[in-house]
Structures are given as structure tokens and as C-alpha cells.
Amino acid sequence: MGESVLMKVWRGDASGGDFQDFRVQAEEGEVVLDVLHRIQAEQANDLAIRWNCKAGKCGSCSAEVNGHPRLTCMARMSELDVAEPITISPMRTFPIVKDLVTDVAFNYEVARRVPAFSPRPKDPVTESDGRYRMQQMDIERVQEFRKCIECFLCQNVCHVIRDHPDNAPHFAGPRFFIRYAELEMHPLDTNDRTRMLQEKMGLGYCNITKCCTEVCPEGIHITDNGIIPLKERVITTKYDPYTRLRDRMRERRRKRELDDLPERTRRRKLRGLNASEGEPG
Ligand code: SF4
Ligand code: SF4
Ligand code: FES
Numbered sequence: 598m599g600e601s602v603l604m605k606v607w608r609g610d611a612s613g614g615d616f617q618d619f620r621v622q623a624e625e626g627e628v629v630l631d632v633l634h635r636i637q638a639e640q641a642n643d644l645a646i647r648w649n650c651k652a653g654k655c656g657s658c659s660a661e662v663n664g665h666p667r668l669t670c671m672a673r674m675s676e677l678d679v680a681e682p683i684t685i686s687p688m689r690t691f692p693i694v695k696d697l698v699t700d701v702a703f704n705y706e707v708a709r710r711v712p713a714f715s716p717r718p719k720d721p722v723t724e725s726d727g728r729y730r731m732q733q734m735d736i737e738r739v740q741e742f743r744k745c746i747e748c749f750l751c752q753n754v755c756h757v758i759r760d761h762p763d764n765a766p767h768f769a770g771p772r773f774f775i776r777y778a779e780l781e782m783h784p785l786d787t788n789d790r791t792r793m794l795q796e797k798m799g800l801g802y803c804n805i806t807k808c809c810t811e812v813c814p815e816g817i818h819i820t821d822n823g824i825i826p827l828k829e830r831v832i833t834t835k836y837d838p839y840t841r842l843r844d845r846m847r848e849r850r851r852k853r854e855l856d857d858l859p860e861r862t863r864r865r866k867l868r869g870l871n872a873s874e875g876e877p878g
Contacts (some may be wrong), residue, residue: 599624602679604632606644607686610695616684617641623674629685630658630669633697645696653814656748660697661686666750666812669697688753690762701749703765707773710797714780715788735784741822742779744815745772751809751819757802768799771809771819778823781830789844791834794827803828 602623605616619636630648637644649655651670658669663677663684677683691699751771752758758765769777777794780786794800807820817823834840855863 600679602632602674603682604636605682605684606633606636606641606697607684608641608644608696609693611693614693614696616686618682623679625675627674628670629662629667629672629674629677629683632674633669633685645694645698647698654746656746659688659748659750659753661688661753666754668748668750668814671814688749690753690755690759691749704747704749704752704770704772707769708776710769711773711776711780712788712790712793714783714786716785717787729785731784735782738782738822739779741817742775744817745775746815747772748814750812750814754808754812755803756806756808757799764799764802767797768802769794771803771824773798774800774803774827775817775819775823778827781827789834791827791831795831795835800824800827800831 599622602621604619604621606619608614608617619640621632621635621640623632628651630646630651633644633646637646646658646669648658648670650657653668653671656668659666660669661667661684662669662672664686666688669685685697687693687697687699688701691701691703694700749772755770757768758770774794777790777798780788781790803824805820805824810817810819810821813819834844855866858866
């Protein structure tokens with residue numbers, strides 16, 4: 598048996614907007630996205646909504662339901678108090694395109710700056726990595742982070758950019774901290790991204806409030822399993838005397854190797870190194 602619900606849906610574009618009221622029927626078992634589709638079909642054909650799978654897997658339908666960041670296709674109407682008006686607004690952290698659709702391009706720019714997986718060289722004798730036995734623990738640790746569906750709800754809720762947009766160019770955000778963690782914790786990866794995390798990706802801005810973890814629809818322990826271990830690695834890189842000595846020796850060797858190269862090759866290599874350290878474009 599359906600119920601009549603008052604939905605207050607934000608409508609507008611980059612120049613401004615406001616909530617618009619829609620009295621609509623919600624049927625048993627429906628989610629917020631179903632009700633938005635009914636509004637679109639019956640009352641506002643031009644209502645802009647982004648969605649794809651309606652199964653909590655594509656990460657497209659993110660919005661704020663009664664002020665809480667949610668996937669609208671996973672937010673059940675039965676969880677909400679339908680006696681009160683229900684507000685639906687776009688993610689606040691990202692620029693508005695139209696109605697509930699936001700421009701999440703910022704996230705793709707951050708993604709481009711993550712230095713790629715860099716496997717260690719093949720074993721010179723066997724020409725393969727077959728000698729290495731990966732532990733189940735290693736697999737589970739990185740697989741948790743691979744569950745991310747890029748809904749960007751964690752990016753949306755993080756106060757470092759939500760309340761201070763000026764931080765955005767220097768802050769990767771929780772979604773990308775777990776991408777860094779995934780690479781850093783991979784047993785075959787050789788890149789060291791800890792300095793970059795500290796100096797260019799704003800890991801230090803995160804004060805472990807765990808808001809990102811609370812909104813993640815995939816239940817990823819972003820803070821406990823990703824951000825905190827990364828912070829520990831950053832401290833090790835910066836203050837552990839052995840690590841500092843190792844880094845200094847590596848730096849000296851790299852400089853020597855570069856100095857021995859012809860000028861054009863040297864410049865090309867330098868450009869490659871800057872890219873691997875996350876310098877934009
Ligand atoms: S724990 Fe850190 S990254 Fe997550 S929301 Fe809080 S400040 Fe942002
Ligand atoms: S970590 Fe969770 S909340 Fe953040 S983008 Fe991935 S799935 Fe969404
Ligand atoms: S429509 Fe794909 S996650 Fe909601």
C-alpha cells in the first residue's frame with residue numbers, strides 16, 4: 598500500500614536555485630531514486646538526475662537525503678520518516694551542473710596525479726616473479742580498497758574541502774588516500790609515495806574524524822585501514838634514521854645516473870620523474 602510523501606527537491610544550476618515541493622506517491626519497497634523517477638515522469642520531465650545501475654554499484658546517483666550523503670538507489674523510503682518532508686539536494690562539495698547533478702571532475706584530476714603501480718623488475722634468473730609467494734593477508738588488505746565504486750560521497754563529506762574549497766588543489770581526499778594505500782600496501786610495488794602524500798596531497802590536513810568512513814556505501818574502513826597506516830608510513834619516512842639514510846643514498850645515486858646522461862635524455866627523464874611525483878600535467 599503506497600503513501601503520499603512531500604519531497605523537497607533542489608532545482609537550479611550554477612547561478613543558483615531553491616527547493617521545489619513535489620507531493621508524490623511512494624510504493625512499498627521503493628528507494629529514493631524510484632520516487633525521483635516518478636517525479637521526473639509525472640511532474641518535472643526536466644529534472645536532472647544522474648544514475649546508471651540502480652544497484653549500488655556504479656556510484657552515479659550520489660546526493661544528500663535529508664542532509665546525509667547517500668546513494669539514492671540504496672536509500673529505502675521505509676528508512677525515512679515519510680510523515681515529514683524529505684529533502685533531496687545535490688552533493689554540496691562539487692559545483693552544480695543542474696538540479697541533482699554535480700561536476701565531479703575534480704576527482705578525476707586527483708586520480709591522474711596518483712603515480713601508477715610500479716612492479717619490481719622480473720627475477721633475472723627465472724624471468725618471472727614466480728618465486729614470490731603473496732600472503733592472503735596482503736591480498737585482503739588491498740582488496741578492501743578495491744571495493745570503491747567512486748561514488749565520491751566520502752569526498753563530499755570531508756570537511757577539509759567541503760568547508761574550505763581553497764584546500765582542493767592540495768588535498769587528495771579520502772577516496773584517493775585509499776587508492777594510495779592500495780598501491781603503497783601492494784607487496785610488489787616499488788614506488789614510494791609517502792613524501793608526495795605529505796607534501797602535495799595534504800594527508801596532514803586529515804584529522805581522522807572518520808566522517809568519510811561513516812558514509813561509505815561499500816563499508817570500507819577508510820580511516821582505520823587506509824589513512825592511519827599511511828600517516829604512520831609518512832612518519833617513518835620522515836623521521837626513521839635508517840629510512841632517511843636509504844632515501845639520501847637513493848637520491849644521490851639517481852642524481853649521478855642523471856648527470857651521466859646526454860642532455861636531451863636527461864631532460865626527458867626529469868619530466869618523467871616529475872610526473873611520477875604527481876606534478877600536474
Ligand atoms: S577522516 Fe580525514 S579524510 Fe576522512 S572525512 Fe575526516 S578529515 Fe576527511
Ligand atoms: S571510498 Fe567509499 S565513499 Fe569513497 S568513493 Fe569509494 S565507495 Fe564511495
Ligand atoms: S544508480 Fe548506480 S549506484 Fe545508484
